[in-house]
Amino acid sequence: MIPPTKRPYIFINSAMSADGKLSTFERKQVKISGKMDFDRVDELRAETDAIMVGIGTVLADDPSLTVKSEERREKRVAAGKEENPIRIIVDSKARTPLDADIFKKGKGRKIIVVSKSAAAENKEKVDAFSKMPETKVIVAGIDRVNLEEMAVQLKNEGIDRLMVEGGAALNYGLISTGIVDELKIFVGNLIIGGKTAPTFADGDGFSEEKIKRLTLESAEKIEDGILLTWKVKNED
Numbered sequence: 001m002i003p004p005t006k007r008p009y010i011f012i013n014s015a016m017s018a019d020g021k022l023s024t025f026e027r028k029q030v031k032i033s034g035k036m037d038f039d040r041v042d043e044l045r046a047e048t049d050a051i052m053v054g055i056g057t058v059l060a061d062d063p064s065l066t067v068k069s070e071e072r073r074e075k076r077v078a079a080g081k082e083e084n085p086i087r088i089i090v091d092s093k094a095r096t097p098l099d100a101d102i103f104k105k106g107k108g109r110k111i112i113v114v115s116k117s118a119a120a121e122n123k124e125k126v127d128a129f130s131k132m133p134e135t136k137v138i139v140a141g142i143d144r145v146n147l148e149e150m151a152v153q154l155k156n157e158g159i160d161r162l163m164v165e166g167g168a169a170l171n172y173g174l175i176s177t178g179i180v181d182e183l184k185i186f187v188g189n190l191i192i193g194g195k196t197a198p199t200f201a202d203g204d205g206f207s208e209e210k211i212k213r214l215t216l217e218s219a220e221k222i223e224d225g226i227l228l229t230w231k232v233k234n235e236d
């Protein structure tokens with residue numbers, strides 16, 4: 001495992017239903033958070049150096065990942081930062097559409113992380129990413145993005161605090177690699193159901209001896225849901 005000093009502090013913020021789902025079996029975005037929780041997320045975005053999502057989330061939701069409050073953007077600029085944190089997509093096969101909202105909405109740097117095989121086999125698309133405004137490509141891993149290698153490269157880009165906003169496969173990948181420090185999970189007042197609907201952490205799952213343990217830091221009621229903040233025990 002890489003020492004925490006060689007990578008950013010990494011936390012995941014997600015909203016899930018009371019039955020642990022991130023969205024429906026159709027993988028369509030569901031409004032789980034209310035107004036207050038979305039505002040809390042906006043504040044977290046404004047305080048972070050970078051925001052990351054997986055390609056599954058880009059293809060499903062097409063998020064812009066911008067700071068929504070003008071006041072918060074102005075505060076960032078006054079502090080000598082860009083309006084928006086660096087927006088990062090983990091995209092092993094270079095599938096990010098060139099007309100994705102992340103390229104169209106909001107100012108600031110973007111990073112697309114691809115695998116070596118995508119950089120070689122899909123060179124035209126990867127070159128096109130590099131030509132998009134304020135966009136850099138990082139290559140990490142052979143056929144799939146190596147998340148540890150990526151984290152070290154992101155630290156070298158000056159990212160000390162990284163917020164991950166899903167989805168299910170990326171959450172599991174990062175947690176199972178042992179590089180997530182904290183989870184902020186808003187549990188909303190709804191049941192989504194469905195055995196194929198994405199859960200907070202999908203992937204292969206842990207065998208019993210490798211189950212990841214957490215320490216509860218706080219539980220806060222927000223509107224009709226609850227925000228749980230956990231520290232991840234990575235030393236086990």
Ligand SMILES: NC(=O)C1=CN([C@@H]2O[C@H](COP(=O)(O)OP(=O)(O)OC[C@H]3O[C@@H](n4cnc5c(N)ncnc54)[C@H](O)[C@@H]3O)[C@@H](O)[C@H]2O)C=CC1
Pocket residue numbers: 013014015016021022023024027028029030032053054055056057058060061090091092093144145146147165166167168169170171172173174198202
């Ligand atoms: N409620 C919420 O807070 C959120 C919900 N969502 C929902 O989650 C769903 C998308 O989740 P997923 O389909 O799981 O996609 P995802 O966003 O987790 O992206 C998965 C992709 O990440 C890439 N990846 C590269 N290297 C990886 C590695 N080493 N480990 C894991 N992934 C790696 C792969 O290309 C993989 O296909 C959508 O339905 C979306 O609406 C997404 C974000 C937040």
Ligand SMILES: Nc1nc(O)c(N)c(N[C@@H]2O[C@H](COP(=O)(O)O)[C@@H](O)[C@H]2O)n1
Pocket residue numbers: 013014015029030031032033037038041053057061062063064065066165166
């Ligand atoms: N915090 C939170 N609550 C929900 O109810 C959600 N559905 C999500 N989804 C995440 O928000 C992203 C949208 O970002 P933009 O508004 O486009 O900037 C979406 O892609 C998910 O990451 N989050």
